[in-house]
Amino acid sequence: MTFCYKKDKTKFDEFASFVEDHKNTPGAVMPVLQEAQRIFGYIPEEIVNYMALRLNKHSSEIYGVATFYSQFTFEPRGRHEICVCMGTACYVKGADKILDEFCKTLNIAPNSTTEDGEFTVVETRCVGECGDAPVVTVDGKNIPLVKPDMIETILFEAEGIKNE
Numbered sequence: 001m002t003f004c005y006k007k008d009k010t011k012f013d014e015f016a017s018f019v020e021d022h023k024n025t026p027g028a029v030m031p032v033l034q035e036a037q038r039i040f041g042y043i044p045e046e047i048v049n050y051m052a053l054r055l056n057k058h059s060s061e062i063y064g065v066a067t068f069y070s071q072f073t074f075e076p077r078g079r080h081e082i083c084v085c086m087g088t089a090c091y092v093k094g095a096d097k098i099l100d101e102f103c104k105t106l107n108i109a110p111n112s113t114t115e116d117g118e119f120t121v122v123e124t125r126c127v128g129e130c131g132d133a134p135v136v137t138v139d140g141k142n143i144p145l146v147k148p149d150m151i152e153t154i155l156f157e158a159e160g161i162k163n164e
Contacts, residue, residue, distance in 0.1 A: 008040075015039050015047065019054045028055055029065050033072060042073045070124075078113045078120035080158045082138050087126030089133040094148075098134055099123060101148040105155065119155070 018035045022028045032055065036047050043066055052059040066072040084090075084099040099110055102121045106114050113120040129135045132144030138158050146154070 011039050016050075016054075019051065023054050023056075029057065029062055033062070033066055037072055042076050045074070076113065076117070078118050080119050080139055082119060082121045082136060082154075082158070083124040083127070084121065085125070085127045085129070085133070085135045085137070086123045087130065087133075089130035090126075090135055093133045095134040097148050098136060098146050098151070101151045102136075102155075105151050118159070 015036060018039075019032055022032055025031075029051070032051055033043065036043050036051070040047065048059050048062050048066070051057070051062050055062075066074070082102055084095055084102065086095050086099070099121070103110055106119050106121060108114055108119075108121060111122050124137070127135055127137060127142065129142055129144060132142070134146050136143045136146045136154065138154060143150075143154060
């Protein structure tokens, strides 16, 4: 069986090398999924099929692991990922309004990506910063005590960070 990931050969070659280095390691599915997420930004269907072939697993086992953990996604994410904590402390302090404002400003629904691929807004569960609620995570960096009137500044600063 031949496999061809046409979207980005360099990324695929990097991933294939990682898989080859780990294919005989017990419990390889999790680290290989993590590497796929890191390299591609999500888990493409073609990559699940490749993993199944090279790790000698059923694709259903790989999907089972990937769907259990919220860190994995099967949809491409934007260049900037905005996570709005919806844990109890954040929710009580208005996280739902913050989520609504991000979505309204970007003209997208929760858990989706802008048409230009710049921003993904997702709801997350507790990020463990309850004393700073409500908390938003932008590209992995926590922003404490967020208020709806801060949304445009947060978006502007996120674009500046990645464009430097």
